[in-house]
Amino acid sequence: MGIKLMFSSAFRSQTDNQTEVLNWSPSNLLRCLIADHTTSKDLILPQAKFSINNYVNRSIGHTPFEVVYGRRPYTSLNLQPLQLSPRPSAAGLDFLEYMKDVHAEVRRRLFLSTKSYTTFTNARRKDKQFNSGDMVLVHLKSERFPSESFTKLHTRRIGPFRSTN
Numbered sequence: 326m327g328i329k330l331m332f333s334s335a336f337r338s339q340t341d342n343q344t345e346v347l348n349w350s351p352s353n354l355l356r357c358l359i360a361d362h363t364t365s366k367d368l369i370l371p372q373a374k375f376s377i378n379n380y381v382n383r384s385i386g387h388t389p390f391e392v393v394y395g396r397r398p399y400t401s402l403n404l405q406p407l408q409l410s411p412r413p414s415a416a417g418l419d420f421l422e423y424m425k426d427v428h429a430e431v432r433r434r435l436f437l438s439t440k441s442y443t444t445f446t447n448a449r450r451k452d453k454q455f456n457s458g459d460m461v462l463v464h465l466k467s468e469r470f471p472s473e474s475f476t477k478l479h480t481r482r483i484g485p486f487r488s489t490n
Contacts, residue, residue, distance in 0.1 A: 351377055384438040385431045392431055395424040460485040 354376060358369045378390040379398055390398045455461060462484040467475040 385434050387427060387431060392427060395420060395427060455488045457489055459488045461488045462486075 351373065354373055355369070358373055359366050362369055375398065379388050381388055385392065388397060390396075462482040463486060464482055465475070465480065
């Protein structure tokens with residue numbers, strides 16, 4: 326799928342807020358559920374997990390549960406005894422094809438969603454070209470320094486310096 330793991334931290338101007346938005350929904354859900362049950366928070370977590378896994382995601386068009394298991398989760402309204410067949414049937418093959426279709430649709434929707442996020446984000450970015458002799462600031466990254474030697478109180482930029490090409 327071409328997905329790269331990107332680490333981000335909250336309340337940093339360098340992040341794209343997508344992670345924060347993703348975390349707001351469960352936070353709001355937990356806040357609403359726990360409001361009346363402050364002494365039994367641990368009993369509310371399964372309800373919250375079920376709600377999150379049963380909610381249709383806008384980007385992929387399916388619930389997370391459906392993407393993994395190929396069906397919507399059973400609720401108390403549709404639980405019935407299951408009939409067991411002695412061996413896999415044509416329904417098993419149909420299910421396999423359905424799962425392939427669901428995963429292909431999820432890949433397609435994720436691609437389109439990522440493309441729209443990329444287009445939106447890149448619309449606000451400017452391509453900066455520097456010529457030899459321009460004055461520039463150098464951005465310092467903590468990864469380039471020994472651990473514990475670069476703290477959040479250190480200067481993030483140094484300069485200006487004259488650029489060389």
